[in-house]
Amino acid sequence: MAEVTNTGEKSAEFSAEIAQHDSHGEIARPAGWMYKSFGIGKHRMWYASPAFQLGLVAFVCFMCPGMFNALSGLGGGGLKDPHVADQMNIALYSTFAVVGIFAGTIVNRIGVRYALAFGGTGYCLYAISLLVQVHFNTTPGIHGFNVFAGAWLGLTAGCLWTGQGAIMMSYPLEARKGHYFMWFWAIFNIGACIGALIPLGQNIHHTTAGNVNDGTYIAFIVLMFFGAILGLFVCDADKIIRPDGSRVIVMKNPSWKTELIGLYQTIRTEPMVILLFPMFWSSNWFYTYQQNAVNAAYFNVRTRALNNFLYWFAQIVAAVIIGPLLDIERVRRSIRAKIAFVVLTSLTLVIWGGGYAWQKRYDRQDVGKGSDFVAWDWTHSGYAGPMFLYFFYGLYDAVWQGIVYWIMGALGNSGRKLANLAGLYKGFQAAGSAVSWSLDDHNVSYMTIFASNWGLLMASLLCAFPLIWFRIKDSVPIEEDLKGTDETIEDVFVPGALETKRVGPEAI
Template identity: 45%
Template sequence: MAETEVRKLPLTSATAASRNQSGYKVFGLNIPAWRSPLTQVILTGFVCFLCPGMFNALNGLGAGGQLDSSVTSNANSALYTTFAFFGFIAGTVLNYFGARTTLGFGGVGYALYSGSLLCYSHTKNAGFVIASGAILGVCAAFLWCAQGTVMMSYPTESEKGRYIGLFWGIFNMGAVIGSISPIVQNWNSASSGIVNDGTYVGFIVLMVAGAILAFFLVPPEQIVRKDGSRVAHVRHPSAITEVKGLYQTFISDYYIILLFPMFWASNWFYTYQQNGFNLYLFNLRGRAFNNIWYWLSQIFGAVVFGFILDNARLGSRKTRAWLGWGILFVIVNVIWGAGYVVLHRYPDGRQLEANALHKVQPVPPGIDVYDSRFAGYCILYLFYGFLDAMWQTYAYWLMGALSNDTRKLAYFAGFYKGIQSAGAAVVWRMDAVKYSFEALFGSSWGLCVAGMVFVLPVLYCKVQDTELTEADFVDDELEEMKS
């Protein structure tokens, strides 16, 4: 197996590393060194800014900027089905090819998917959209596994929460910027229609740029932290050895199963929020405007919650794990409770949605930004985004608190995205076959509560104040590395 313990540099090397970490001063501003963990996490953030960030902006409009949600719901179901499968092996692929290649390849699928929606606007070729969704699922599994490993393993233990918050802020700023384009290009449309071609073309160009940007990452063995330690050097063993490592992780760290409900819930609620709430209740202009606040609130939620989880003045890491759990549990129930009140203020959403598609009255409400009732609903949507960021931040921070082993964290990230995507595949299919909005809402709230409850034994038994080293997975793997 690859050597995964945290290694200190010799004095001379540590001094050089310190100089390297100090970065540069440009017009009085401190610019971090290119090979520093901070720069690499920021770069990874901008890759996700341009690829999944723009995808989120597009999906956040409801139905991918279209009006009929059935095609994009089926595409999302295909996306997350392949994502779920490849998520389990993405860690193996990452350990074999490295973060740079894995991240870059993953970004390509996002551009393809946006192109399929542009094509659908003119040809109504639903098959191409669904096939592109399935391909994107493969690409996204690789991208998110690479991202999770960089974000969790590059920073020191005391910096993980802040780095997660920083990444999440950059990533979601992509969705914010991406949401501005539909507003500018479609502001004069007060209808519930689709976005124009220029919006799709803009997304495609940005996503291609993100895939290219990934190839500017440096190998992990060249990264040196502020304290002089290096990120574990991950060699590329045989595929068989990697499968052994994946299996051994699942057996030795069996407690990871208790995090699966939290993983399952982590993308489930998007379907209700984007299609059952934003698409159904608002016209195109209102949906695009909501999107900006939804993703801005995610930046704020991630940064603030990441700071809390890393703040040593609040106690030991175990104490902060419990504190974070308590805060998240309260906010989950407060926000979904408010959503329950709003849900029962409008009639059978599915029937009205069907009437709209078949040009039968009455049509969905189509709340516009100038309507008096817009502000209240927009604020709720904002808090849905705030909750999402807190949920993802806590999940990543918790995984990072369980290990410092780069390869093990790659497997954890693969489990996370695989289970997350399996849940998303199910709920998007539920939306495609027109399950009621009440069912989508109730399952979202219930799964969030269940996910919180299941992690309690992990907090009690497995979160420690520090973990400097990790044992090898398989003894004979080490022999293979030596040979």
């Protein structure tokens, strides 16, 4: 740790007059409306602060992927026959897989604001295509439109989720990354919960299986549209000032060439990240099984909606628990990583062990067309068991995603690097999802799909063990984050913030 007293030359971007410390003791920030603080007591933020921007991004995801999750969680996109949604999702995740690999490059080049707004358009079109499918399913070309909508969402969602991941992992200080996951994941899944309540309320008197009604789709379409518009109000990373006066590390003048090189450098300088790729791959693999083989296969419309609500509510509960635990300051971060690994492994054995006990009851032929199976309602005497299982499936999803994001965030603090990692994460995640949805579309037995889930999750934990156990450091030096960029330490801090300030890993 070195004592830094020279702030260096002011960059052109921040050559405006610097605001002085105010009565709240806040560090110097540039003048302008983006940096005027508000709040109560010590809890202050400003428009271009990490906390406020994370809130904006969370509400974009509240209305776009949050509503998408609520719709998908009904099984089959709310349709009685899940095969149309299967094929849409195969197109979605196949496209997403390709785009995701390079999405970090795209986001670094165009900025997170346009990435999020563009990303929201695909969700709206996806919901529109499902509504069209309900009314014009026999019209020539409609199925092609559904597949196109899925592919378009794959393109746009790759940009949205990479921008979101970069913000959530690179904007906060190192000691707050778990909390930022908690805030984002809770707000995002409140959207999914509210989205799940829409079909629950509109179908509460429907005790037979079938499609959800038009009002459900229309509500989703309107909310998704507003989510895309809200994305335009997000600041790009070069405008963000953290509470300690530091800025997010980005390239000053990014080009497609520099960002493609940056993607290569991300893997070359952090080769052990490859060990996380199986965790990336399996992180959404289980959605197909849970939504189609459990929820859509075994329950009627209103019970599917209730299960869906409980699933996303469980994610909020899990995020509120896991986020602060990942940031406990009195335990070294390297130790926290090991504890997180043990907890996640234990949950994989216990929760999916319970899932095996449930799946032994039936398979595809027992509940599919031609069988005399009657979909369960929540009034069925045996409903409590699968209800709690589905709740814990949702809890498990949030714990898995939270720990993966936290591990990636522990590998660095550079916005450029973490955008590339987020893109790789979403790309491999989407590739796994595409294969998983294809298995369901080809009528692979439910028990086989279940086994693929449990096996992949355990195998991916085994692969990630060396990185989690030996690579996670208690902090990442700023010099390591600056490698491969044209930034200096003076560039990373607002002029004035470095005066008599100790610069160390904890400051970023």
